Amino acid sequence: MTARARQREADGLPLLETQDLTVEFPTPTGGWMPVVQGVSFTVGQGESVALVGESGSGKTVTSLAVMGLTGVTGGRIAGGSVRFDGRELTALPEREWRALRGPGMGMIFQQPIRSLNPAFTVGDQIAESARRHLGLSRRAARARAVEMLDLVQIPRAAERVDDYPHAFSGGMCQRVMIAMVMACNPRLLIADEPTTALDVTVQERILQLLRDLQEQTGVSLLFVSHDLAVVAELCQKVIVMYAGEVVEQGTAADVFLRPRHPYTAGLLAAIPKPGLRADRRLETIPGSIPAPGAWPEGCRFHGRCPYGVPGRCDSRHPDLTPAAPHDPRGLSDPNGPAGRARCVRTEEIELRGVTVA
Ligand SMILES: Nc1ncnc2c1ncn2[C@@H]1O[C@H](COP(=O)(O)OP(=O)(O)O)[C@@H](O)[C@H]1O
Numbered sequence: 348m349t350a351r352a353r354q355r356e357a358d359g360l361p362l363l364e365t366q367d368l369t370v371e372f373p374t375p376t377g378g379w380m381p382v383v384q385g386v387s388f389t390v391g392q393g394e395s396v397a398l399v400g401e402s403g404s405g406k407t408v409t410s411l412a413v414m415g416l417t418g419v420t421g422g423r424i425a426g427g428s429v430r431f432d433g434r435e436l437t438a439l440p441e442r443e444w445r446a447l448r449g450p451g452m453g454m455i456f457q458q459p460i461r462s463l464n465p466a467f468t469v470g471d472q473i474a475e476s477a478r479r480h481l482g483l484s485r486r487a488a489r490a491r492a493v494e495m496l497d498l499v500q501i502p503r504a505a506e507r508v509d510d511y512p513h514a515f516s517g518g519m520c521q522r523v524m525i526a527m528v529m530a531c532n533p534r535l536l537i538a539d540e541p542t543t544a545l546d547v548t549v550q551e552r553i554l555q556l557l558r559d560l561q562e563q564t565g566v567s568l569l570f571v572s573h574d575l576a577v578v579a580e581l582c583q584k585v586i587v588m589y590a591g592e593v594v595e596q597g598t599a600a601d602v603f604l605r606p607r608h609p610y611t612a613g614l615l616a617a618i619p620k621p622g623l624r625a626d627r628r629l630e631t632i633p634g635s636i637p638a639p640g641a642w643p644e645g646c647r648f649h650g651r652c653p654y655g656v657p658g659r660c661d662s663r664h665p666d667l668t669p670a671a672p673h674d675p676r677g678l679s680d681p682n683g684p685a686g687r688a689r690c691v692r693t694e695e696i697e698l699r700g701v702t703v704a
């Protein structure tokens with residue numbers, strides 16, 4: 348960590364900060380269409396922040412923008428800023444981006460096997476990452492690869508280092524990917540649905556690994572998931588996205604116990620509960636998320652919202668406003684950061700949350 352980074356940490360300044368971030372993609376008619384709009388959030392040093400929302404809400408587009416990979420996907424950052432360690436990244440030349448990815452931030456994806464090269468051993472791939480970004484010698488990089496496989500709790504790391512990706516299960520492949528990213532000592536790890544393709548017990552172990560890694564290395568985590576249940580055990584802060592924008596944000600404790608946006612309450616109601624009988628259907632949110640370009644007037648959720656009121660919810664696009672702190676009943680910390688919600692009715696409706704074990 349640089350002296351400047353240490354000072355920022357001491358001052359309590361965030362590691363990552365997006366402000367009013369807007370990402371656009373080309374339309375068939377030659378124009379540009381916003382897909383993510385006005386997104387602002389922070390990730391503190393060592394903090395664990397969840398970005399949640401149904402599929403298509405803009406989580407991956409947001410994450411790729413943070414990684415400086417928007418151009419690769421054919422899009423452009425049309426407005427706003429991304430600051431890492433206080434440094435503005437949106438106008439950074441690709442050469443400087445390459446120096447930042449790796450030791451600055453790394454990202455893992457849903458399908459780890461696709462990100463690994465089947466023609467090289469996992470050790471070679473981890474070592475290559477360490478050589479390129481940290482300038483390690485061949486020998487030191489190999490030692491680093493073994494150390495990293497050990498860090499991600501792969502048994503018999505010294506032997507497995509010479510295996511090819513196909514010799515690893517899905518969960519083990521995800522560990523290898525995490526090892527590859529962690530080999531560069533990044534300060535921010537972005538995990539985009541890292542457990543979605545894995546079965547439940549494996550998912551549980553990967554979450555435990557991420558928790559252990561944070562404890563051991565102090566890495567900050569931006570955890571992207573459509574599944575709020577997964578987020579509950581891992582993250583301190585929750586950012587809820589819907590139709591390309593943030594609709595609610597707050598501490599995990601607040602958001603789960605007392606959601607402030609009907610969309611969040613809908614996501615919470617869809618979490619499977621222990622003991623739920625197979626003949627009882629989960630309450631899923633009716634309808635589907637509107638595609639970019641088809642966002643409705645007013646609140647983008649109003650067509651699916653059980654609390655939507657004609658004239659109020661379908662005319663003016665609501666702002667993301669700080670909500671009154673939750674008070675009595677000891678449900679949340681009145682001195683904690685106030686949550687925000689993009690709902691004009693938030694103070695007059697009673698939304699049900701869930702209790703997190
Ligand atoms: N390369 C692209 N070109 C055009 N549209 C895209 C591209 N990538 C994503 N989108 C659109 O942006 C929206 C948000 O996508 P995404 O961020 O992948 O959602 P999420 O990760 O929340 O499931 C979707 O409507 C998707 O179709």
Ligand SMILES: [Mg+2]
Nearest residue numbers: 406407408539
């Ligand atoms: Mg995604």
